[in-house]
Amino acid sequence: MKLHEYQAKQIFADAGIPTPDSRLASTVDEVMDAVNEIGYPAAIKAQVHVGGRGKAGGIEIATSEAEAREAAESILGMDLKGYTVDNVLVEAGVDFENELYVGITMDRGEGEPVAMVSTEGGVDIESVAEKTPEKIAREHIDPAFGLHPYQARKVVFEAGIPADVAMDVASILGTLYDLYESKDASEIEINPVMITSDREVVAADAVMNIDEDALFRQPELAEMEDEAAEDDLEAKANEYGFDYVRLSGNVGIIGNGAGLVMTTLDLVDYYGGEPANFLDIGGGAKAERVTHALDMVFADENVDSVVFNIFGGITRGDEVAKGINEALAGFDEIPKPVVVRLAGTNAAEGMEILNKDLVQVEGTLEDAVQRAVKNAEEVEA
Known part of the structure; x- marks a missing residue:
């Protein structure tokens, strides 16, 4: 479960x-009341679960009333990478000289939590981890x-944090681990920790997943x-009983089994595409479940193409095919190209x-993924 920034900051x-003085607002008037209380400059930050x-x-x-109103009107209600912004965090601006990263996550390879600075x-x-891991x-x-x-002191000094704020940063890192452990977090981070001109350290952001x-x-x-809660699609996934994670790409992925979906996701990446989601419809692929899955993927405006990767076990391939045909026949128009691979x-x-006439069929998973990636590229072009 992902917490919003305002929720994580309250815990911090x-x-x-x-943390900076802040208020949560859901209307333009509430934003203006908040900035009048907090003062200028003020940051107005969309509260949705996306990076960037x-x-x-x-x-x-x-920096002024006019700018605050313009920002509130622009951000509230906007579509931000497929998420509608219903709330913003109005936060006191921080006069900073440096920005740091501090976080705790699970290193599954080592089987232990790892502190990173x-x-x-x-x-x-x-x-940074990919291009300059030494940093x-x-x-x-x-x-x-x-x-x-x-x-905590060791990792802070190894990161090259200035000596006059190193102990404060180490203290924040220690507190983060205490929260990581006591709150059953899977990830917790501050990016950035800001160092002010007065050499104070302030958590300017907050990420906490439970x-x-x-x-x-x-x-x-x-x-x-x-x-x-994430968004309407993830709420639908819970309602339908699907395992679903929304990602940032444009190739929609549907499969019946977590391992099968993960393999498909990896292949989309391998062949140069970007996965839009992880969607496991579980055992069985009757028309109703397929319809729900397609409805979810088609509703994601980031999706440009869809790949079905279905393995027939207890559920036979012919039953799956009938379900896909019935599901697609229920749409007046197929909004995005669908590629199907069946095995088993x-x-x-x-x-x-x-x-x-409704789907593109490929005999191997590799061919199906490559065709779906190509379909997405053609839509983008």
Whole structure:
């Protein structure tokens, strides 16, 4: 479960991490009341679960009443990478000299949490990790003992944090790990931690993801779940009983099994495409479930093409094909090209049954993925 920035910041503030004065607003009038209380300059920040909000126009700095109103009118209600902005966080501007990155996540390869600190704050940390990994200092944490203070100091100094603020940053890192452990977080980070001209450290952003399987012992966080709900598509996925994760690409992926979907997702990336989602419709592929899956993927305006990867096990391939035909026949117009690959029980029969006027059929997964990627490229062009 992802928390919104305003929710995570409240948790950080309650734990003693310095955060800017802020207010949540859902109307232009509420934004204006908030900036009048907080003062100028003020940041107006869209509260949606996407990265790169600033580049997409979801964060504006206002230095006057006119700018604040213009930003509020622009951001509230906007479509930000497929998400409608219903709320904004109005936050006091921070006069900063440096930006840092501080975070805790799980290193699944090592089987331990890892603390990460970098002087490259304020940018995409994944890009830093890929292009200049030496700029991220790391320290693994034994969960039996937690993050020792000396480890926090060590990773902070290895990152090259200025000495006059290093202890403050180490203290924030220690608090983050305490929250990571006590709140059953799967990821927690601040990007950026800002160093002000007065050499104070301030959490200018907040990311906190919670292990959904642990919500039964986190009742306060569980109450935030509806408020932190992703979007209409993810709400639909819960209603339909699908495992669904929205991604940032344009190739929609539907499969019946987590491993099958992950393989398809990896192949889309391998062949130069960008996955738009992870959608596992589970066992069975009757017309109703296929219709719901297609309805969800078609509703994602980022999707330019769709690939079905279905393996017939207990559910036979011919039954799957009938379900796909019935589902697609229910649409007045197929809004995006659909590629289907069937394998397993009665796959050959299923391939014959598929309506070639409604779908493109490929015999191998590799061919199906490459065709779907090409379809998406042609739509973009």
